[in-house]
Amino acid sequence: MASHDDLTAESAQEAAPGTYSGVWLSSYDYVSTGRGASFTGKHYVVVLQHGDRLTVQSIPGSSDSPLTMDLTIDGAVCTGTWTEQTAEEGYYRGARYHGAIQLLIDPTGRRMAGKWVGFGKDFDVNTGPWELVFQDASTTKATVDQYRRPPS
Incomplete structure (x- = not known):
């Protein structure tokens, strides 16, 4: 995963272009102390x-652990929760986790990277890196259905 350090302070001050609605790939890293390993x-x-x-909601079928985010854009900085x-059957047995997140929006508007x-x-x-990478501008049912699978 690329570091948010790749984004310059100058780009963080600029207003990011365009609209952000669409399908994105969300990925974050975390450490499971109980398993003694890092996961994505x-x-x-x-x-x-x-x-x-921005309201963010995981597409059913892309993961067995549903995810939501509520974000506010200020220039090229995106902040929220x-x-x-x-997953009920997973290691964490249905536990609900939540927290804060801050992302810098790439000057292209097609990548956001930061920390949770x-x-x-x-x-x-805990804290770790989080990244959103643009996939498709469409949010039609037909488009969303193409992403009802785990990311590779």
């Missing part, structure tokens, strides 16, 4: 833009 969570998500607000309901912060199951606060 991936979801295809639908992003809907309403002015400076995330929530993930882990959230609590862990051992009463600790």
